[in-house]
Amino acid sequence: MDVPLPHLDRPFDYLVPEALDADARPGVRVKVRFAGQLVDGWLLERAESSEHPKLAYLEKVVSPVPVLSPEVARLARAVADRYAGSLADVLRLAVPPRHARAEKAVTAVAAPDGSPADGSPASADGTAPDGVPAEAADADARSGGRAEVDPRGWRDYPAGPALLRALTDGKPARAVWSALPGEDWADRYADAVAATVAGGRGAVVVVADARDLDRLDAALTAVLGAGRHVRLTAADGPARRYRAFLTARTGEVDVVIGTRAAMFAPVRRLGLVAIWDDGDDLHAEPRAPYPHARDVLLTRAQLGDIAALVGGYARTAEAQLLVETGWAREVVADRAVVRARTPALAPTGDDPQLARDPGAASARLPSLAWTTARDALRADLPVLVQVPRRGYVPSVACADCRAPARCPHCAGPLALPSAQGTPACRWCGRVAAAYACPECGGRRLRASVTGARRTAEELGRAFPGVPVRTSGREEVLASVPGGAGLVIATPGAEPVAEGGYGAVLLLDSWALLTRADLRAGEEALRRWMAAAALARPGTAGGRVVVVADGALAPVQALLRWDSAWFAARELAERRELGFPPAVRMASVTGVAEAVADLLAGARLPGDAEVLGPVPADEGRERMLVRVPRSRAAAMAEALHAAAGQRSARKAADPVRLQVDPLTLF
Numbered sequence: 001m002d003v004p005l006p007h008l009d010r011p012f013d014y015l016v017p018e019a020l021d022a023d024a025r026p027g028v029r030v031k032v033r034f035a036g037q038l039v040d041g042w043l044l045e046r047a048e049s050s051e052h053p054k055l056a057y058l059e060k061v062v063s064p065v066p067v068l069s070p071e072v073a074r075l076a077r078a079v080a081d082r083y084a085g086s087l088a089d090v091l092r093l094a095v096p097p098r099h100a101r102a103e104k105a106v107t108a109v110a111a112p113d114g115s116p117a118d119g120s121p122a123s124a125d126g127t128a129p130d131g132v133p134a135e136a137a138d139a140d141a142r143s144g145g146r147a148e149v150d151p152r153g154w155r156d157y158p159a160g161p162a163l164l165r166a167l168t169d170g171k172p173a174r175a176v177w178s179a180l181p182g183e184d185w186a187d188r189y190a191d192a193v194a195a196t197v198a199g200g201r202g203a204v205v206v207v208a209d210a211r212d213l214d215r216l217d218a219a220l221t222a223v224l225g226a227g228r229h230v231r232l233t234a235a236d237g238p239a240r241r242y243r244a245f246l247t248a249r250t251g252e253v254d255v256v257i258g259t260r261a262a263m264f265a266p267v268r269r270l271g272l273v274a275i276w277d278d279g280d281d282l283h284a285e286p287r288a289p290y291p292h293a294r295d296v297l298l299t300r301a302q303l304g305d306i307a308a309l310v311g312g313y314a315r316t317a318e319a320q321l322l323v324e325t326g327w328a329r330e331v332v333a334d335r336a337v338v339r340a341r342t343p344a345l346a347p348t349g350d351d352p353q354l355a356r357d358p359g360a361a362s363a364r365l366p367s368l369a370w371t372t373a374r375d376a377l378r379a380d381l382p383v384l385v386q387v388p389r390r391g392y393v394p395s396v397a398c399a400d401c402r403a404p405a406r407c408p409h410c411a412g413p414l415a416l417p418s419a420q421g422t423p424a425c426r427w428c429g430r431v432a433a434a435y436a437c438p439e440c441g442g443r444r445l446r447a448s449v450t451g452a453r454r455t456a457e458e459l460g461r462a463f464p465g466v467p468v469r470t471s472g473r474e475e476v477l478a479s480v481p482g483g484a485g486l487v488i489a490t491p492g493a494e495p496v497a498e499g500g501y502g503a504v505l506l507l508d509s510w511a512l513l514t515r516a517d518l519r520a521g522e523e524a525l526r527r528w529m530a531a532a533a534l535a536r537p538g539t540a541g542g543r544v545v546v547v548a549d550g551a552l553a554p555v556q557a558l559l560r561w562d563s564a565w566f567a568a569r570e571l572a573e574r575r576e577l578g579f580p581p582a583v584r585m586a587s588v589t590g591v592a593e594a595v596a597d598l599l600a601g602a603r604l605p606g607d608a609e610v611l612g613p614v615p616a617d618e619g620r621e622r623m624l625v626r627v628p629r630s631r632a633a634a635m636a637e638a639l640h641a642a643a644g645q646r647s648a649r650k651a652a653d654p655v656r657l658q659v660d661p662l663t664l665f
Contacts, residue, residue, distance in 0.1 A: 001032065002040040002088045004288075006644035009086040012041075013050040015057045024058060027066030027073070029098065031059045042068055042091060065107055067095050067249055069266040075300050076264070082299065083659045084586065084636040084643070085289020093285060094264035096234075099242040106246040149195040153188055156180060156341075159331045167195040167307055170271055174301065174328035176319045177311035178564060180341045181533045182500060185276060185311060186212075186219035192274065192309055193255055194223045201271025202254035204300075206263050206293045208280035209492070210235055211476055216257050216276075224255065232258035232265055260285055260293040263300075273297040274309035279316040279519075279526045280492070281662060290658050294318065313533050313563070314526040317519075317574060318581045320567035330564065338561050343504070343535040343542035345559045347550035365507065369545045370462070372503045377466055377484045379541060381502025385459065385488045386531045387452045388511040396423060400442035404510050407432060411516060414445070455507065456488040471495050491527040500536035502543070509548035509555075518579055518664055522570055525554040525563060532558065578609075579664075584632035586639055586659045589622045594646075594653035599623060602642035605631045624664060635659075 001012060014032055016024045024030070030041050033056050040062075068091070076090040149168060154160025157177070166173035179185050193203045207213050213233060220229050230244040230253050241261070248256045249266045256265035260283055275283070275294050283293040294310065301308035308328065310319050322328040333341075348366040373383045396405040396414045405414040407425035414423040414432055423432045423445055436443055452472050460468045463486065471477040471489040480487055482498035489495065491512075512524035528546060536542030548555045557566035575582040588595050592613070599610060605627055613621040627635045636659055643657055 001034055002042075002092070003034070004086060004088055005647045006086055006640055007648040009080070009088070009640070009644065011044055013047075013052050013055055015055045016046070017057050020058055020061050023061040023064040025064070025066050026070065027068040028064060029062035029067070031062060032056070033059055042073075044068075044073060063098060063100075063103060065103060065246070065249075067098075067246070067266075069249065071270070071304065072264055072266050075296070075303060078299055078303060079291050079296055080289060081633070081640075082295070082636060083289035083291055084640040084657055085291075086640075089288045090291070093261075093287065093291070096242045096245050096261075097238060099239045102239045102243040103246060106243055106250060149191060149198055151191070153184075153191050156333050156337050157331050158334065159329065163309075163331060164191060164195040167192055167272060168199045170199045170201055171307065172301070172305050173307045174322070175307075175309050175311075175331045176315065176323050176328045177309060177331040178315055178333075179311060179313050179533070180333050180338065181313075181343060181529075181535065181561065182341055182537060183313075183533065184219075185313075186215040187223075189216060189274060189276065189309075189311070190219040190223040192272065193220060193229075196272040196307070197224065197228075197254055199271060201269045201306075202267035203256075203272040203274065204262060204265050204267055204270065204297070205255075205257045205274045205276070206260060206283070206297060207257070207276045208282040209259065211478060212276060213257065213259060214478065220255065220257065227253075229253055229255035229257060232256050232262040234259070234261045263291075263293045263296040270300075270304060270306055272307045272309065273301050274311070277312045277526070277530070278310050278319060279312065279314065279522065284662055288656075290661070292660065295660070298322075312526070313529040314522070315563040315567040316522060316526075317567055317571045320564070320571045321581050323564075324568070324571070332564065340539065341537050342561045343532060343544050344538040345532065345544045345546070345561075347555050347559065348545060348547045349549035349551075365458075365505075366547060369505045369507075369547060372543050372545050373459075373463070373486075373505060376502030376541075376543070377463060377486075379502055380484045381499075381536075381541065382480060382482060382485045382487060382497045383503045383505065384494060384497070384501045384531060384534060385455060385486065385505045385507060386491060386494065386527070387455050387488060388491060388508050388527075389452070396445050398437040398440065398442045399444035399446040401437060401440040403437055403439040404514050405432075405435065405437070405445055406514070408435070452488050452490050456486070459486050459488065469495075489531075492530070494531050494534055496534060500540070500542060501534050502536060502541055504531050504535045504542075504544040506531060506544070506546040506548075509546060513548070513552070513554065518574075519662075521552075521554045522566070525557055525566055528554070528558050529561070529563060578626060580660060582629075583626050584629050584635065584660065585627075585664065586625045586635060586657065587622050587661045587664070588625065588639070588655060588657055589616050590620055590655035591653050592621050594651065594655045595621060595623050597651065598639070598642050598646055598655050598657075599625075601645050602638045604638050605634045607631060608635060632659075 024043055026043055026045055028043050030043050031038050032041050072094055076094050077087055080087045080090045149164055151161040151164050154164060163173055163175050189205055196203045207216055217231055230247050232244045247253055251268045256262050256267055275297055278294040285291050298308055323330045348368050376383050407414055409430050410428045412425045412428060414425055423435055452470055456468050456470050467485040469487050471493040476493045477495035479496045506528050513520055532544045535544050546555060557563055588598055609626040610623060612623040616622045639657055
């Protein structure tokens with residue numbers, strides 16, 4: 001039943017009236033009476049008998065179309081168990097809301113499970129009229145036989161051609177791919193999907209945002225042809241989204257691409273699940289039970305014994321764990337190829353640069369960055385400037401070395417109430433009257449204003465006559481022309497330049513590196529590599545300047561274009577400190593009494609550690625539960641059962657339960 005109460009997270013038996021017998025098939029939406037109310041539900045299974053002596057009747061079949069496939073129902077149950085959530089919550093994410101007009105338009109052409117448009121079964125044993133299984137017949141007809149896929153785009157990666165062959169042969173190949181600079185990742189994903197389709201199987205590919213989706217859509221259309229895949233994204237609106245969902249459910253297409261809304265897409269004969277840039281926060285669902293698209297797809301690959309592809313310019317610690325445990329194989333280029341494809345990379349904070357330009361330590365745009373941009377513009381090449389923030393963002397920094405001013409008590413950012421005011425923490429509110437910079441010992445602070453719009457104004461004055469474009473939240477540019485011009489973009493909004501950028505400047509690195517976040521270094525490297533990948537190779541004049549100290553580990557990984565090294569280092573440190581993904585953690589957030597009540601009723605594993613509390617928003621607190629990865633299922637089950645006990649008692653204060661939260665503190 002579609003009831004978000006943990007203690008009701010189980011199937012219920014109902015009698016099917018004779019009038020609804022034909023329409024009441026597994027997977028359809030229904031309405032039932034429960035506690036005197038008419039509630040929505042899903043018909044999961046038909047059975048001849050029940051162990052319960054007295055049953056109520058099914059009230060209504062909302063639609064005879066079985067939109068919930070058995071494979072997705074099994075996946076939803078596994079995801080609910082993994083994230084200590086309810087099946088009803090996961091099914092809301094897995095199946096879009098019904099749109100009657102879109103449903104009528106799609107089912108008029110074809111019905112699910114290979115049945116006629118009226119919804120009646122094809123045959124008693126699920127075969128086509130000629131005796132061939134309907135799924136196999138449909139797949140053979142669509143694939144047109146075993147076609148060869150051109151592996152040239154993957155030849156820069158020694159394991160790339162073998163990956164395509166495995167996908168064509170239907171083998172459950174699992175790969176973690178580190179893309180080269182300048183790589184058209186959408187074309188490579190289209191090659192992988194085409195190889196899967198050539199083997200008579202389907203694919204699901206998830207990307208972070210609409211811009212990536214448009215790029216992948218164009219690449220797949222070029223390789224597979226028009227009408228061979230559908231887009232599934234919540235941004236398309238209810239009718240279009242539901243129409244795309246039903247098109248996949250009826251088996252009209254073998255390939256579904258989309259944002260995280262597509263992670264549960266009902267593709268028949270699924271052979272490949274893939275995700276691009278799995279470190280992007282947009283892959284995390286903000287609604288209960290807060291699943292991450294990467295984990296949902298990997299669970300799907302494990303349950304179905306199918307292939308999986310996790311790709312990106314940078315590698316996350318979670319992807320590195322897949323490689324180190326042997327679950328997946330890394331697909332990387334040889335170092336000689338990496339050096340040939342990488343632009344010339346340089347930091348501004350290393351010793352040689354400081355010897356030439358002592359002001360580089362405190363300048364927002366050091367001379368190296370300025371001359372790099374000037375030379376590229378003179379060569380009639382575009383310049384990309386990445387700024388971590390948009391608009392005008394005030395910040396407080398040391399007046400001598402420009403190190404960000406942080407609170408000595410909680411490490412939060414300091415603020416100046418006025419030009420002559422005493423600095424105070426934005427997080428804890430404490431006054432830092434005797435502040436001293438931990439980097440240089442300086443006691444003078446200065447307020448500065450950074451952001452994309454401010455940077456565009458400054459660079460526009462520095463390079464008069466040069467076109468200046470901004471790409472950010474207000475307007476995200478997909479591409480820019482290849483001539484001389486300045487492009488100021490926030491992370492994730494960098495447009496592609498025709499022929500590649502002549503220079504890429506990565507400004508305000510402190511804003512990414514000093515975040516109070518476990519993934520600050522990993523996120524900074526991911527953002528930098530995504531921008532640097534848009535530059536021309538060094539042999540073609542491409543240069544990248546990062547305004548940061550070259551001794552920092554994320555900067556070193558960028559300079560060598562070796563995110564695998566940084567991911568391995570990051571994972572080793574998290575193992576030593578006991579942080580995810582080396583361990584599994586869950587957060588319990590609510591008022592103190594409610595959190596204590598839930599944890600007191602949870603039968604946690606004996607090796608579980610309870611950490612906290614730490615303050616949360618609106619007077620609430622957060623407790624963390626940490627267990628070894630082998631005990632993750634027991635922890636999730638215990639927390640879900642404790643939440644069920646509270647809901648059965650009708651406890652007044654709600655508690656937010658989240659497994660594997662992106663932010664721990």
